Amino acid sequence: MKRRLPIDPRLLTALVITLAVIVLYSAAVAGANRYVKSGLVDSTTFSSAPEGYKVLYRYLDELGFAPRTLQQFETLPEEGSILIATSEPLAKAVTSQEASRLAEWVRDGGRVVFSGPFVMEFARAMDLQVGTIYGQEIELRPVMPALYVQGVSAAKVGSARLLPDDGTWADIFKDGEGSAMMVRSVGAGEVVWLADSYSFSNAGIAEADNAQLAVLVAASRGPVYFDEYHHGFARGGGILERVGAGGQSALLVFAIGVALMLAAYGRRLGPTIGVAETPVARTSAYIDSLAGLYRKAGARREALQALGDGLTRALTRRYGSPVMGRKRHPSAGEALEQTQVLLGKESIAEEEFVQVAGMLARARREVEGIDG
Numbered sequence: 152m153k154r155r156l157p158i159d160p161r162l163l164t165a166l167v168i169t170l171a172v173i174v175l176y177s178a179a180v181a182g183a184n185r186y187v188k189s190g191l192v193d194s195t196t197f198s199s200a201p202e203g204y205k206v207l208y209r210y211l212d213e214l215g216f217a218p219r220t221l222q223q224f225e226t227l228p229e230e231g232s233i234l235i236a237t238s239e240p241l242a243k244a245v246t247s248q249e250a251s252r253l254a255e256w257v258r259d260g261g262r263v264v265f266s267g268p269f270v271m272e273f274a275r276a277m278d279l280q281v282g283t284i285y286g287q288e289i290e291l292r293p294v295m296p297a298l299y300v301q302g303v304s305a306a307k308v309g310s311a312r313l314l315p316d317d318g319t320w321a322d323i324f325k326d327g328e329g330s331a332m333m334v335r336s337v338g339a340g341e342v343v344w345l346a347d348s349y350s351f352s353n354a355g356i357a358e359a360d361n362a363q364l365a366v367l368v369a370a371s372r373g374p375v376y377f378d379e380y381h382h383g384f385a386r387g388g389g390i391l392e393r394v395g396a397g398g399q400s401a402l403l404v405f406a407i408g409v410a411l412m413l414a415a416y417g418r419r420l421g422p423t424i425g426v427a428e429t430p431v432a433r434t435s436a437y438i439d440s441l442a443g444l445y446r447k448a449g450a451r452r453e454a455l456q457a458l459g460d461g462l463t464r465a466l467t468r469r470y471g472s473p474v475m476g477r478k479r480h481p482s483a484g485e486a487l488e489q490t491q492v493l494l495g496k497e498s499i500a501e502e503e504f505v506q507v508a509g510m511l512a513r514a515r516r517e518v519e520g521i522d523g
Contacts, residue, residue, distance in 0.1 A: 258338030307358035309347025
């Protein structure tokens with residue numbers, strides 16, 4: 152017959168709770184990582200991936216242009232340029248209200264730079280009819296002089312090309328398949344559209360004269376705002392949307408921890424622990440009465456020993472040790488020393504006994520703070 156190992160139920164419960172917290176935390180972190188990774192491969196300034204725009208953001212910052220991130224779309228900046236870059240469909244869908252808000256902002260004199268083909272919701276709100284195709288990733292030379300190509304002899308563009316439906320666009324870079332970069336006015340504002348996000352990306356900004364082109368396009372009119380709101384890095388709406396994926400994971404784990412803590416407080420593990428019994432200390436009255444009995448019986452040595460032990464215990468209880476007590480009460484030390492002298496004699500005279508016993512009693516009352 153096999154012998155079963157005893158299992159402490161309290162230990163088993165603690166292990167189960169610990170494992171549950173670990174599993175839930177791992178699930179929350181995995182979910183957050185999937186969310187963040189899905190956003191970071193796109194053209195966001197928070198990404199170091201080849202498709203990211205972190206290099207451009209830091210480059211503009213080092214040049215003194217003080218770029219900023221736009222993490223809410225409720226109110227747009229008073230001036231400057233908004234750069235909306237994407238190498239794939241935006242993580243946060245563009246609403247009709249947001250597209251109309253940007254279109255109105257451009258018509259009132261704002262400037263928007265599209266980098267990539269996945270911005271059609273914004274384009275339609277401005278009544279811009281543009282198609283897209285994909286060709287070859289080659290270097291192109293500017294087809295017309297413009298502010299954006301000063302000092303730029305060639306740009307390494309990606310494979311996307313734009314096909315506008317009318318002749319209101321001015322082509323800056325173009326080949327036989329379509330336009331790689333074009334510009335047009337919208338009301339009092341301006342739209343600059345790069346067909347592919349590659350030119351300004353971490354992987355492409357060092358190619359040809361792409362860095363010069365990126366600076367001229369992004370920062371030619373006041374401060375530049377990188378749209379991070381539609382990449383999922385939102386600072387608008389409700390509290391859960393504001394804290395982001397990492398904050399949501401932390402809130403989930405915190406809520407689980409609070410629930411487990413409340414459950415632990417509501418349920419006792421094992422039987423109650425009894426109150427430890429404390430031995431009753433012998434009082435001064437008990438010691439004095441015992442010494443009196445010894446004295447009446449002629450046991451002067453035993454009576455002095457009982458009085459001395461009582462004084463020593465009183466010093467220990469109040470000060471932690473007899474040595475510390477003697478430093479605070481020199482009279483107690485003197486009484487104990489006289490007691491040892493008498494106990495060392497073969498016989499103790501009545502007069503000596505009375506004198507030393509009185510010293511011990513007075514020192515005991517002094518230590519315990521008893522008047523009289």
